[in-house]
Amino acid sequence: MKNKWQRIFLCAVCITMFFGTCVVAAGTNHMSDLVGFFQDIDVPRDMTVYGSAIAIFGDVQMQGAVNGDVVAIFGSVEIDGPVRGNVVAVFGDLHLTQKAAVNGDAVHILGGKMTEEPGVIVNGQKINLAGFGFNGLPGVGILLVIFILITLAKIMIDYLISIIAVLVFPERFDKMATAVFDNTGRKLLIGILAILGFYILSAVLIMVIIGIPFMLLLMPAMALLSFTGNTAVKLAIGKKVGSGREKPWSQMMELFIGTVLYALVEITLVGKTITFLAKAAGIGAVIDSRAGNGNPYAQGPIGFITKEQNEEKYIGESKE
Incomplete structure (x- = not known):
């Protein structure tokens, strides 16, 4: 069963790639x-397909006859006639009228609802998986809602892991966050070069069998670097917003405020570009500060007091 639906889905995607737009024939056959891609398909009562x-991103209204399958992805399906194959609706409604006769299966996945009138004939199985309330919402709207939900889930998971990371390494993350807005252009350049280098190196490694084990190590390393950079940026945003307060925020409050503002930008498609640049700056800050192990402050000339410690400390010369 699983392989059959995989073939149906792949067939739908491949046909869409080759033909792109809806092709409607004149006549009865x-x-x-x-x-149809971003277009509805209408099969009149006197037509046989x-x-x-x-x-794809469209509805199927079938009153005639279809000798193959009827599939709508991010769209609804209404069957009012015979279908020799299967009927599939993904992220949309599935409605079978009393004249519907489906020789295969009737499958409804992650849509509004599946309804059928008395007298419906389905020779295969009726499968309704996780239907929920998207009634009346177009396919593009459903996709947008799903994108927002996935983004919010990712933000929440990242936030929870960030809390743990900051609690374990508070000083390091404080230094990395401070480094983000110190010579930001330099941090941004370092981060972009690191991201580009990752993709170039990945492409090189994947071409040779001996490089695959290194690729398996490189991917989690880049994921950890990206997460650390994002967390540093969120902390830096929180620091920047709270910098004018008489009483500074705690590190957890800075992380919370930064995460909320970061999420408000990231949840929009346009904001993805901004958050990408912010992540690149964060990655650059992580690398440039040696993951918070370096000194985030500029080192003064010889004989000047540094900010590394709260006590007076001279470099290379004595007070005398």
């Missing part, structure tokens, strides 16, 4: 597949 009817 259509001798190939009907495919000798293939499949597939809509």
Whole structure:
């Protein structure tokens, strides 16, 4: 069963890539597949489709006959006639009228609802997986809602892990956050070069068998670097916002405020570019400060007091 639906999905994607837009034939017969991309498919009562009817980001309204499958991804399906294959609705409603006769399975996945009138014939299985309330919402709207939910879930998980990381390494993250807004252009350049270097090195390693083990080590290392950079940026944002306060925020409050502001930007598609640059600056700060192990303050000339410690400390010369 699983392999069959994988083939149906891959078939839908491949057909969409080759044909792109909806092709509607005139007359009572259509001798190939009907495919719609961001368009609805309408099969009139006097038409027979000798293939499949597939809509991506569109609805399928079928009153005639289809000798193949009827598939809608991010769209709804209404069947009011015979279908020799399967009927599949993903992220949309599935409605079977009393004239619907499905020789295969009727499958509804992650959509609004699956309804059927008395007298419906389904020779295969009726499968309804995790239907929920997206009634009346177009396919693009559903995709946008899913994108926002996934982004929010990612932000929450990152925030919880960031709390643990900051609690374990408070001083290091404080130094990295301080370094973000110190010569930001330099940090941004370092971060972008690190990201580009990762992708170039990954492409080189994946071409040779001997490089695959190194690739398996490189990926989690880059993921850890990206997470640390993001956390440093969120802390830096919180520090910047709270810098004018008479009583400074705690590190946890800085992280919370920075995460909220970061999320408000990241949740929009346009904001992804901004958060990418922010992450690059964070990665640059992590690298430039040696993961908070270096001195985030500029070192003064010989004979001047440094800010590294709260006590007077001279470099290279005595007070005398």
